Amino acid sequence: MSDDGKFEAPGVFTLAIIFLVTFIIIWLAHAKWLTDIWELY
Amino acid sequence: MAIYEPEGNWWQPIHKDEKIWFILALVWMLVSFFYMPIQHFMGKQNPPTESYRVSAEDFDALVEGMVQKHQIGTTGVENDVPLVAPPAGEPVFLRASMWEWYPALQLKKGETYKVHLSSMDLLHGFSIQPINLNLMVIPGYDYIANIKPTRTGDYRILCNEFCGVGHHMMVGKIEVI
Amino acid sequence: MSEMRTCDITGLKIDKTAETMVKLNITTAIIFLAVGGAAALLVLLTRWPAIHLLPVEWYYRWLTAHGLVALIVWILFFEIGLVYFGSAILLNTRIAAPLLAKVVYGMMLVGVSLVAVMVLIGKADVLFTSYVPLQANPLYYLGIVIAAVGMLLGFIHFFINVAVAKKEGKYKKTLPLVAFGIMAASIIGILTIAHGAAIYIPTFIWSLNDFLADQGMAPIIQNIDPEAYRLVWWGLGHPSQQINVCMMVAMWYMTAAFLFDAKPLSEKLCRTAFVLYILFINVASEHHLLVDPVLSTWHKIVNTSYVMHLAVLASMIHAFAVPAAMEAALRKKGYTNGLFEWLKKAPWGNPGFSAIFISIILFGFLGGITGVIFGTEQFSIIRHNTWAITGHFHGTVVAGTTIAFMGAAYQFIPIFFRRELILPAVAKIQPFVYGLGVMILSICMMAAGSFGVPRRHWDYNFSDAPFDYEFDPTVGIFMDLTGVGGVIATVGGAMFIVVTLGSIFAGKKIEK
Numbered sequence: 075m076s077d078d079g080k081f082e083a084p085g086v087f088t089l090a091i092i093f094l095v096t097f098i099i100i101w102l103a104h105a106k107w108l109t110d111i112w113e114l115y
Numbered sequence: 116m117a118i119y120e121p122e123g124n125w126w127q128p129i130h131k132d133e134k135i136w137f138i139l140a141l142v143w144m145l146v147s148f149f150y151m152p153i154q155h156f157m158g159k160q161n162p163p164t165e166s167y168r169v170s171a172e173d174f175d176a177l178v179e180g181m182v183q184k185h186q187i188g189t190t191g192v193e194n195d196v197p198l199v200a201p202p203a204g205e206p207v208f209l210r211a212s213m214w215e216w217y218p219a220l221q222l223k224k225g226e227t228y229k230v231h232l233s234s235m236d237l238l239h240g241f242s243i244q245p246i247n248l249n250l251m252v253i254p255g256y257d258y259i260a261n262i263k264p265t266r267t268g269d270y271r272i273l274c275n276e277f278c279g280v281g282h283h284m285m286v287g288k289i290e291v292i
Numbered sequence: 293m294s295e296m297r298t299c300d301i302t303g304l305k306i307d308k309t310a311e312t313m314v315k316l317n318i319t320t321a322i323i324f325l326a327v328g329g330a331a332a333l334l335v336l337l338t339r340w341p342a343i344h345l346l347p348v349e350w351y352y353r354w355l356t357a358h359g360l361v362a363l364i365v366w367i368l369f370f371e372i373g374l375v376y377f378g379s380a381i382l383l384n385t386r387i388a389a390p391l392l393a394k395v396v397y398g399m400m401l402v403g404v405s406l407v408a409v410m411v412l413i414g415k416a417d418v419l420f421t422s423y424v425p426l427q428a429n430p431l432y433y434l435g436i437v438i439a440a441v442g443m444l445l446g447f448i449h450f451f452i453n454v455a456v457a458k459k460e461g462k463y464k465k466t467l468p469l470v471a472f473g474i475m476a477a478s479i480i481g482i483l484t485i486a487h488g489a490a491i492y493i494p495t496f497i498w499s500l501n502d503f504l505a506d507q508g509m510a511p512i513i514q515n516i517d518p519e520a521y522r523l524v525w526w527g528l529g530h531p532s533q534q535i536n537v538c539m540m541v542a543m544w545y546m547t548a549a550f551l552f553d554a555k556p557l558s559e560k561l562c563r564t565a566f567v568l569y570i571l572f573i574n575v576a577s578e579h580h581l582l583v584d585p586v587l588s589t590w591h592k593i594v595n596t597s598y599v600m601h602l603a604v605l606a607s608m609i610h611a612f613a614v615p616a617a618m619e620a621a622l623r624k625k626g627y628t629n630g631l632f633e634w635l636k637k638a639p640w641g642n643p644g645f646s647a648i649f650i651s652i653i654l655f656g657f658l659g660g661i662t663g664v665i666f667g668t669e670q671f672s673i674i675r676h677n678t679w680a681i682t683g684h685f686h687g688t689v690v691a692g693t694t695i696a697f698m699g700a701a702y703q704f705i706p707i708f709f710r711r712e713l714i715l716p717a718v719a720k721i722q723p724f725v726y727g728l729g730v731m732i733l734s735i736c737m738m739a740a741g742s743f744g745v746p747r748r749h750w751d752y753n754f755s756d757a758p759f760d761y762e763f764d765p766t767v768g769i770f771m772d773l774t775g776v777g778g779v780i781a782t783v784g785g786a787m788f789i790v791v792t793l794g795s796i797f798a799g800k801k802i803e804k
Contacts, residue, residue, distance in 0.1 A: 081132040083616035085631045097661045111246040113159045113263035116549040117469035125559035140608040144601040151597045166585030192758040240677045244744040249676040251584045258585035271761040275677035275746035283751035286759045
């Protein structure tokens with residue numbers, strides 16, 4: 075139960091990183107999309 | 116197991132991989148969080164922030180006033196919506212009602228316009244295509260959007276908030292020259 | 293006196309009345325899923341431009357029905373079943389007030405039936421959100437209030453059962469994690485329905501104006517401010533989805549426990565995450581109002597981003613913790629080869645497992661990512677009221693909650709209904725078929741919406757509009773693919789209904 079430096083779930087950790095990277099890429103794609111519209115305040 | 120009461124003292128330190136994941140997730144959530152207020156100050160596309168109460172009659176009078184002053188022609192379509200070219204620096208009034216956007220507008224690229232949006236009856240959805248700029252139009256409220264068209268072209272205003280059986284017929288026009 | 297039996301699968305001591313209420317509510321839920329799914333097909337085939345099935349009025353009518361039945365009725369009946377599961381069965385105790393359980397069920401059924409009738413006879417063409425000044429017949433609102441009071445009593449019953457269980461020493465210090473999750477859902481449920489009362493009762497009174505006028509009486513409530521309605525309604529609307537998220541996550545943990553004897557790596561982290569849900573989702577509803585007038589930017593930003601991101605953090609914790617618990621349990625059983633042997637060797641042939649795992653992946657990738665993005669003020673400008681929003685919430689409540697509840701139902705059939713699954717070959721592939729269909733539907737709706745296709749809209753070609761507008765031809769491909777995904781999902785849904793109802797009523801009985 076204590077923190078001895080070992081990963082308990084390395085497979086899920088890998089999947090989680092893939093998720094986070096996907097999230098960041100899709101988020102950045104949307105930020106880029108914003109530059110295509112008119113200015114709005 | 117998660118279907119039994121946990122044994123002993125379960126308030127234990129967190130495993131290394133869960134701890135790392137928690138920190139990464141938190142950092143990313145903070146980035147997403149700060150983006151909103153930072154973009155609000157520095158960015159060029161933000162939801163407008165000015166609104167007032169207005170009655171349907173008063174708003175309609177403002178719309179017709181603008182049409183009378185700045186109409187340059189008609190659009191020659193079924194309900195013959197007037198084509199109006201308000202000069203930069205003068206307010207623009209756009210009226211949503213079941214089922215039209217009134218009037219049609221001619222705007223100049225690179226100029227900023229104060230566009231006042233209100234509805235005569237139900238909720239409507241102001242949706243400029245193909246740029247996909249979307250705002251809500253609420254009866255009883257004047258929502259003021261400062262808009263600067265950045266490209267010329269012939270744009271359409273769709274309605275994307277359900278407003279009855281004629282909802283799909285509600286298409287307006289903005290030309291940018 | 294209540295009758296108890298000992299379950300030979302889980303070891304739990306099950307009270308007969310509690311079990312009956314679980315079975316009754318789950319079965320009712322599945323029947324309503326069939327109705328909601330049929331409505332979905334009608335709506336899908338209308339929005340598919342090549343088919344354009346229903347005429348305009350019936351489209352909006354069936355869309356109203358689809359929203360209510362698929363999003364609320366199917367899910368709430370299932371969740372009230374989970375209330376008895378979490379507060380009585382998991383605690384090896386009885387239902388404290390069996391009569392209350394029957395009243396809850398009765399009120400929900402009566403309320404829902406009244407609503408269904410009013411919608412289908414055309415007196416409530418207002419869509420699920422019923423945004424004022426749109427006005428339905430008073431009986432529509434009354435039906436909703438009756439059903440909601442029933443649901444409220446159901447969530448309150450959770451706490452009555454738990455209080456009695458504590459008094460009788462059925463648990464010592466804290467609830468099992470799955471019950472803790474169902475408790476979090478019930479707390480949010482009570483707060484949600486309080487918002488619902490705050491908006492539906494005045495709206496009901498306002499809808500009486502025509503009737504009052506006919507009697508020569510003055511209106512009691514003359515007008516309802518449309519923006520105030522939106523604000524309070526979404527105070528009901530969004531937290532109602534967080535009830536679903538809590539219950540879905542509870543089902544994830546339950547499956548890990550039932551199928552793998554899996555323990556969460558950190559009870560502390562999981563319980564804290566549920567508390568984050570309770571604290572923060574009740575406030576974060578303004579992401580529905582980001583491009584509305586009236587609300588100030590600071591209000592929108594604090595409500596939406598500060599609070600919503602903390603609730604999302606909780607989801608990211610759970611979405612890690614559950615599969616991590618499964619992985620840890622499977623590694624202990626010997627599947628230690630490489631990063632993913634445990635996953636490859638997991639029981640993918642068991643629809644209880646596959647549905648849950650598919651739910652975890654699709655909820656995160658489809659629903660979760662897009663929810664945070666569209667809930668950002670600047671991104672809302674380019675997505676609000678487009679079909680992308682519809683794609684997002686089909687990623688959360690269909691690919692997430694509904695698929696998870698399907699997985700739970702597969703597990704409940706042997707445990708509570710004491711039946712074997714009929715058509716096991718169909719059951720085995722059903723979560724994959726449904727998951728694939730919903731995934732295609734969700735992604736293609738979002739793609740079409742990113743090009744501006746509106747939601748809640750009868751005609752892609754804008755017939756009879758004064759100005760023509762044609763979408764880019766690519767968008768037409770996404771419209772067709774959405775149709776394909778939806779049809780696959782309908783087939784997957786029908787497979788689920790046939791297998792579950794068939795098993796419940798005619799499956800081979802499991803003898804002790």
